[in-house]
Structure formats: C-alpha cells, structure tokens
Amino acid sequence: MVAVPATAGAQTLFGSGSSAEQPILQVLFRAYNRLHPSIKFNYLADGGNAGVQDVQAGRRLFAVNTRPPLPSDAGTTYFKLFLDGLCVAVNPANSISGLTITQAKDIFTGVATNWSQIAGSNLTTTIDPVGRNSSAGSYTFFQQAVLGGQTQSSNVHPVTSDGLVATSVSKDQSGIGYVGLAHTGKGSGVKTVTLNGVACNQANIKNETYPLFRYIWGVLPTNGASRTVEKFFDWVRTSKQAGQIISRAGAVPAFNKK
C-alpha cells in the first residue's frame, strides 16, 4: 500500500519577471490557488528582461514583462494580460487642469521650477515635485515615458510608496506627483490633470488614448508551453473575477468580461 500524499497532483508553476507588477500578480496567484488548490505559484521578481531570459533558457515556465516584444525575445510568445497607467496629480488648490508631456518633463527635470512658468496655474509658488525612489517600477516607467530616459532632478522629493506621493501632494498646495491610478480616488486628496489633453481614467487607459499607459505582457516559450500556465493566463485575461481583482489592485483590466 502506498500512502497517497495530501498534495497528490499538486503542481508548482515557476515564473519570473517584472517586480513592479508583483503586487498585482501575487493577488492573482492567491485567487487562482483558491479556485484550483492543486496549483501553486513561485514567482521571482528579477525584472521583466531577466524573466524573458529565464523562459528562453527553460529555467522558468513563464515570465511577466512590462514592454512589448523585441527581436531579442526569439523563441517566446507574448500575450497581453492587462493594462497599467500612471497619473500625474496636483493639489486641489491648484487651478491647473492639464499639462503637456513636455511641461511634465520640464517640472521633473528641474527646468520649470515655479508654477508661474506653467500656463493655467493660479499659483506663483515654487513647484514641489514628488516622485518615487529609484528602485520603484513607476520611477522607471515615468523616466522612460515622460523624461525621455533622463534622471529625475534632485529637487524631486523621493518617497517610498505611491500612497506617500498622494499624501505629500495633498498636504502641499504647490505639490505635483506621479501615482498609480489606484491612488487618485475620491478620498486621496489629490486632483489628476490631463496629459496632452487626455484625462487619466480607466476608460482612456483601456482605449489607449492616455499617454502613460502600458500593457502588462505574459511571456511563454513558443514551443512546449505549459498548458496549465496557458489556462492561468486565459483566466487573468478574460474572467470577470480576475478583472475585478486587477481593478482593485490598481491596474486596468483589458479584455475581461464585465
């Protein structure tokens, strides 16, 4: 007689990749594990590019990346999982309603330092830009999408979480910061501004008109992909439950059923 282990048929799916998306992925992993108790996840947040290399080398079953496929990603297939957006927010006392990408870049690179230099603002005070510390995913995203790869200026006050960015801006009339969509709700005490005339909200991120959106991609080997991982990606992409989880965690569901 062979004793049947309690975890008969249990399977651990090994993945790696983006650290910025790790919080959202962890919630999705937990929810999927509750639906399918025999499937567990092990995710190494070593960065999107390292994750793709892990899949190419066969060290991991899947990867999650925050950029579209490049020629160097040979042998892998990319799937759009969901969307992510970064809002630019100011204090409600500031009358400004919109910025251009160039103005945002000037503010966060220390070129524009007074609100009087920004058309549409009623303030004449020094601009107090607030950003993330350099190890944050949104730091890199903002750096690439807005600053054109430049380092944010040393007068940007770096804080260690998106919540603290929103708090700092809400307490300072001259403040401006970049935060995930989830941190700009009614109670946040900040006001989002339009970028190049487009408002930062779920609809505009979903129809790709807002400038600071990006797809979060699932990456699988082109040949011999794990069927179990494919099923998980399908659940993340299309199920209503995953859509709700993604919304709540601060990202934007792209293809999920309503």
Add this chain to the structure above:
Amino acid sequence: MDEDDFLERDRGLSQDQRAELGLGALVFVVMALLVALFVFVLHEAWPSFAHNGLGWFGGGGSVDQELQAIARSGDLKEAPVYTFHAWPLIWSTIVITVGAVAIAFVSSLFIAVFMVEFAPAWLGRILEPVVRLLASIPSVIYGLAAVLVLVPFIGNHLITQSEKASVTPTIQLSGSSLLAAIVVLTVMIAPIMIAVFADGLRAVPRGWLEGSLALGINRWRTFWKVGVRTARPVFVAGTVLATARALGEAIMLSMVSGGVGFAPNPVDGLMFFFEPSRPLAATIIAFDEELSSPPMKHTLYAIAAVLLFSSAMLSVIGWAAKQPMRRYGVVP
C-alpha cells in the same frame, strides 16, 4: 560550582544545576549568533569596502546617482559597479542622531529629576505609565503622524517661498527635513531615557540624600549634587541605549528625513535645518527592493556593517565612560 562537585553528583543534576546549564547554553547560543551575525554581515559587505577603500566614507559625486548605477549594473550582465561615497548619508546620520540625543538628554534629565523627586505622588503615578507607554510605541506611528502633521506644518508655515526658490532645483524644501527628523526622533527616544534615568535616580540610597539634607542643604541642591551625581552611570547607560535606537531608526526617518542623498550645509544658517537628507538606515529601506542586484546587496550590507560597528563601539564607549564613576555611583 566547581568540577569536583559536579562529578560527585553524576547520578542526576539538581534543579538549580539544570537551570544553570540551560541558561549557560542559551547565553552561549546568543553569543554564537552574535558572532555569526558580525561575520556574515562583514563577509557580505567586503566587496563594497574592498573596492572603495577609505573613499567609502568620503564625499564626492552624487551618492544617489552612484546607488542607481550600482543597482543597474546588477541587471546588465556587465562588470558590477561598486563606486560609492557615503559621506552625505553618514553626515545626515551624525547630525540627526547627535541633535536628537542632545535635546533628549537635557529634557529627559530634568523630567526624570522632576518625576522622582519633586512631582506630587499622584502626578508621579500618572507620569510613570505614560512614559513607559510612549517608550513602546512603534516608530512607524511616529512616522505617520509626522508625515501628516509635522512635515506639512514645517513645509507650509516655517519655510518661506524665497527660501524654497533659493535652493531649487538643487533640492526641494518640502518640510521633510533635518528639523522634522530631529524633532520626531527626540520624541521617540526621550521616553526611553526618562524611564532609565528615573530608575537610576530612585536607586540612589536615601541615606545619602538625608545626610545632605540634615546638614541644612536645600532639596534642589541636595538632589542635584548628590542624587544626580550618584546616578551618572545610569545616565550613560540610558544615553547609550537611546543613541543605539536613534542610529538604527529606519522606517520613521525614511518617511520624514527627505529621502535624498544630500549633505545639508551648515553654512546655510537656519535653512540648514530645513534641508532634506537621508541617513544610513533609511537608505537600506529606500533600496531594499534592489537586493536582487548583487553589487547593491553588498553595498547595503556595507551600510549595515557600519551601523553594526557604530552600535558596538557605542557600547564600548559607554562601558569605558562608566568606569571612573563606579566608586560612588549606582550600578545600572
């Protein structure tokens, strides 16, 4: 217990002996863990020190840009970058710690003297538990309160627009500053000092005080010259304890100190206290997400090693300072 005694009772150990052996073993385990901790941290820190030499403690360049280069070099599969000049972080740690400990020491001394000797009994009964409660509040709560109240107050009311304009875009005077860090840290460590100081003052033999009073010397002078003088070793012990806590404080300081690797310049006069910085321990918090990058890991361990070494030195200095005071002092 000597060895012969032990051999005679080989049939079984008494309860006392078992307890003694058990506690001895525990102490040994703790010592071994401590040694292992030092060895591990120093081993992990070595590449950073080896690469930079004494320049590690010096200044030059932007420490934040150096840290970003270190973090990036872990991903690019090229030669790791280790160049790191920690002076702005060390300077920030020194200013904040010394500032907070100095203010906390003076105020704690007076509060403890008042609590023990001059406060009416009912007030003492209230003060005592309040101080102990304050000493045990987690630092993140002080950090949150400071971010929501103190930092905006400094930013909106104490710092003027012309001061802000004069330093932008080099740094931002947001309210997160040396001042905020020192004030909150003082509030954090003072209760520890008060509790320890008060215990020491209470341990002063009554006879010594009464002897002085009997000679017609007034209460204040008696307590100052006899009580406080006798309790000096306890003041040293309390100060060492509080300084160690201040040195290692990370979460609260990462929230209120400003978060930039900038060395505040005393030449700026009063504005010095409004300038942002980031002490060593808070730097570990700010970059802990990059631990997967090997050069960053070694650099953060090097910072940890400096903090560990400082704490150890602090204990040694405290011990040495107490030696000349032992003769007439209460032993903590």
